[in-house]
Amino acid sequence: MGPNQAPLFPIRIFKISFYHSVFFYLFFLLFNTSFTIMGVDVGDFLKQYLGAFFGVYLSTTVKVFSVSLFLHTTLFTLVHLIFSFLNKQKISWYVLVGSVLGIEFLALSESMIRFPQIYGEFFFFRYPSFAPLLYFLTDHIPPILPSMVLILALGILFGLLFRQTYLYKTKESFFAILHVLVLGFLHIHGLYFFGLVYFAFILWQGKRYQNVHIKTYGLGFVFLLFLYLIPSIWTSISSFRYSKQLGKPPIYILSADSLRYDKIGYQINGSSITPNIDLFKRDAFQFHDHHTTIPRTFPSWTDTLTGKYAMDHKVRDMFPSPEEKQRIGSSSFPTIQQFLNKIGYENYAIGSFAADIFPRANFGFDSVFAPNFNARIMTVQRTAETQIMVLPFLVGSWFSGGMYLEELDGLSTWGDGKRLINRFRSLVKEKKDSPYTITYFSSVIHFPYTPSYPYYKRYTNSDYYGKYKYLKFVDPTDANLPNQEEISQIRSLFDSAVYAFDQEFGEMIGYLKDQGIYEDAIIILTADHGEALYEDIHGQGHGEHLRGESVTHVPFMIKFPNSSKFQEARESEREFFGITSSVDLVPTFLDYFKIPYPSEYPGKSLLGVLKEKDWKEDRFVYAETGIWFSDVGNHFFQKQRIPYPNILSLHQVVPEEDYQIMITDPIYRETIAFSKHRSIQNSNYKLIYIPTREGVKFELYDRKKDPLNQTNLYPNHPMAAKMKDVLYKTVVKWESASVAGEYLIPSSLSDINENL
Template identity: 85%
Template sequence: MGPNQAPLFPIRVFKISLYYSVFFYLFFLIFNTSFTIMGVDVGDFLKQYLGAFFGVYLSTTFKVFSVSLFLHACLFTLVNLVVSFWKKLNPRWYVLVGIVFLIEVLALIQSMIQFPQIYGEFFFFRYPSFAPILYFLTDHISPILPSLGLFLFLCFVLGTVFTKLLQHKTKESFFAVLHVLVLGLFHIHGLYWLGLVYFAFIFWQGNRYQNVHIKTYGILLVLILMLYLLPSFWIGISSLRYSQVKGKPPIFILSADSLRYDKIGFKVNGESITPNIDLFQKDAFQFHDHHTTIPRTFPSWTDTLTGKYAMDHKIRDMFPSPEEKQRIGTSSYPTIQQILKKIGYDHFAIGSFAADIFPRANFGFDAVYAPNFNARIMTVQRTAETQIFLLPFLVGSWFSGGMYLEELNGLSTWGDGERLTSRFRQLVKERNQSPYSITYFSSVIHFPYTPSYPHYKRYTNPNYYGKYKYLKFVDPTDSNLPNTDEISQIRNLFDSAVYAFDLEFGDMVGYLKEKGIYEDAIIILTADHGEALYEDIHGQGHGEHLRGESVTHVPFMIKFPKSSKFQEIPKNEREFTGITSSVDLMPTLLDYFEITETSEYPGKSLLAVLGEKDWKEDRFVYAETGIWFSDVGNHFFQKQRIPYPNILSLHQVVPEEDYQIMITDPIYRETIAFSKHRSIQNSQYKLIYIPTREGVKFELYDRKKDPLNQANLYPNHPMASKMKEVLYKTVVKWESASLAGEYLIPSSLSDINENL
């Protein structure tokens, strides 16, 4: 050891951590890299952009490796510190490596039990022979056990350094305590770059820490401890800036992707899978026949927040072009958030992976706490997922953490609702009862259905051992129907995910009650769409067809402030059975705040029917399908549709739009719009318009007698001609569509833009 090297942190320890990081990074990169996502080969997709954006891949690799190096440097220096204090000598390299390896194995075990879905590809597609290891861990070991081992190690580290400090009060012991606290601070906030700079600094300074006065160490120790308390302290101070404003209650739109209406109050073994929502609905107005306008997330939320149809504002799929998404937030298509901003509201969005739509368009949120989605972020995710030893630290299995790579917030397999509700509580604590709204969007129910431990066990069969044990892999190239046991497992996973969301909902509502906000708030529960779960021939998923009740029928409940005149309506008169639509939210809120409508909306204010059972007139609501991701399969909707290429062939990565994945070809966009199935329905009947190469086909179903839509009543039923007329009038009006025979011809985007 050189004369200028710190005896507690010799350079050799950093070298060992560097070699260790390089070895395991390359090892997992070689043996755990795959060109499949959920079993789908995306090799061609990667070739399309990795060649053109190779720099993105290099920067991604460097970023992930930097996190790995920082974390390993932390572990090795902590282990070396403890061993040095106890043994009074420099431990051999293999002792350090062995202890760090054991720590990482414990963290990996804890993470695999807590979030087995994150490791699903590794165990079910890359190395399926190892799956029994995962089965054993999740069946027989609680995550508390490895967490206890990690906790004891942490206590041992803290106990050692603080004991030495109290015993000796030397500069060396003060420096050791500060070192541990600084590393903890970096870890909690994911500041790996600052951490690497810090390591470089202490190795460069060597034993110069002996030149610092001991009183200075005392001051630094107090400052570091204050930094740990600063976030909570800052929220408390910041909350003093906000105060309650009469007539402007907080608004909470609490929602979950794919939450079906029929799952509210659904019972398994005699117990409801949504006990918290069941309790909430006693205080709320419930709309039992509520439908989304389009069963895909991006266009559905855009319809809900603008109050306009997708065929009007033109965001009709998950991959809108720059011209289309830039229309949102204009004077022609303002959102609820932008309108309420004018009367003093601030707006926030919180969500997990499916909430990546919120940063991708101007919805009017002041802050969005949700992941983004683009080719660069997907590259980070795929690179990080290869590093099995690193993942536990990236998803918070090692005492907080989870903030190193914000891109991992977009992992579809990370169904941890606690990280979302924690953000919700922070915002509520800061804003209290001031005018603001929070749009909360959970993705735990969206496929691949990923509730964390112990919820994935809640309703599933403990004796099922197959690739759907923890999640539903989605492979659009595989049209084979799962067997009976697999379908049962998938449905039980879905129910478990619904239960997990209900706990998130209960957590948030409980916190609002605890803070005294619940009674004075507007609280809305809804979903962007439902989910088909192999009912009849309907398949699994959403957006591909409009048959049945499962994909468009979603829950919708509103609780008004106790001071509102609507809360005077008796609780037994708060259930509305008439049909309603997701575009009704905009006119309802405009009506509540007495804001004059400057635009015509297709929806209706629901305030007029509060306390009623049904509409006085026969109301019809509209819906359409999303984009078809796959062009293969034997499903009925594949046979009924006008074909176009699958999404891997349609998309483009657009560097100018932050490497977003978009469908920019105007011919494809017009083909997608022309090919959509459309429906109009009232409380009794549903008519579906289906354009094919052989002509337009129609299906008419009795929703009450035939909820699975198996018996086509078209064209002989008396409602057939009336509903067809309503559908055509609706599309012609809101899309400025024209007719070619029975085909609806959408207006082009360029024509619409000229009229904005």
């Protein structure tokens, strides 16, 4: 040991930590790397991507390894600190490694019990022989048990630390206290880079800590405590900048991906799966026949927030080109947030993985607390997911972790609403009842249906031990129908996810009430689209077809401020049964705040029908399908479509757009638009337009008598000709489409000349 080597942190500890990190990083990279995402083979895509952007992959590897190295070094120094205080200086390397592995196994166990979906691919696709371990943990061990053992270990550390300081009051013990506090602060905030710099400093300083005055350690201790309190202090100070303004209530758009209308108040064993939403309904206006315009997240939210159809603003799929994206928020397609910003509102978005659409375009939010989505982020996620021993620390299973890699916010399998609720509370605490909006978008109901503990057990069959025990893997190329036991399990997972969102919703509403904001707020509950769950031949998912009620029929409720004239309506006067559309939200807001319409909108303000039961006229609403991800399969909609290549062939990674995944070829974009199924429906009937190579097919269904859309009434029903005429006029008007025979020919984006 050198003359300046600190006895608490000898260099051998850092060497052991480094070797440990390298070994396990390479081990899991070699044996836990998969070329599938939820069962879909993306090997060709990854080979193309890694060849073209190898530098990005290399930086990703360095990033993930750096996090792993910081975490392992933290654990090794803490374990060695405990042995040092027990007067056991010469601990063999295998005892240290065994202790760290024990801690990691406890953290992994807690994480697998709380979020088994995150480990689904490992246990069901890569190493299914290990699945019984996951079953045992989730069936018999509550997550509090491994957590308590970890807390006990930390308790021993702190107990020994304070005992050492109290008895001896040496500079060494004061330095150890600061060391633990620094590591805790770096861990909570995910500052792994600064952590590695800090460890380098520890190695460099050796015994120099003995030259520091004890009072300086006291100042350092106070300074660190201040750093811990800064977020809370800053929020409290910042809140003084905001105040209530008459006529400008806070606005909360609370939504969940894939939330079906018929799940609101749905009963299982005599109890509703949405008890908190049921209570909210008593204070809100409920629109019972509300429909999304397109059952895919990106275009659906764009329709909702601009008030214009996807066929008009051209964002018609999840992978819009730069030319299409720049139309959002332009002078031709302003958003609700931009309108409200002009009258003094600040706008915020909070969401989990499906909310990755919000950072990708100019929706008018001042801040977006949601993950992004691009090829670089996907690479970070796939690399981090291989490191199964480190993953628990990255998703918060180790005492407030979860901020190391912001890319993991976009994991589709991480259905934990607590992190979103914390962000919601922090914003509300700061902004209070000033003019601001929060668009909250939960993804827990989106496939693969991933509610965390204990919600994934809520309605599922505890005796089921198949690949859908914790989540529903999605493979768009697989048209095989699960058996009845599997379908029951999948539906139960979905219902459990709905219940989990309802709990999130209840926490938000409860917090608004506790803060005295609820009474004077505008609160909206809705969804971007619904979900098919193997009804008839409809399959599972959304955006593929327009049959049935499940994919477009979503909840829509509005609660106005108690001071508003609208809220004076009795509970019996707050139910509207006429058909409404997601494009109605913008006209409703413009009407409420008396903002002049900048252009014509396809939707209608709903203020005029409050206290009514239905429209006075026969209203029609429009919808269209999303992009088909796969070009194979035996689904009915695959047999009724204009074929084009699958998504892995269509898209491009665009480095100039932060490596976003886009469909940039104008020919493909026009083919996708031309191939879409379209529908027009009123309160009683739905007409579906289906272009095929053999000609255009039409399906007409009675929505009330035939909600599953099994009996085609076209062309003999009296409504057939009228609805076909309405559909064609709607598309020609809003898309500037032309008609060739019975085919609707979409306008090309390159042909549209307007000042954006």
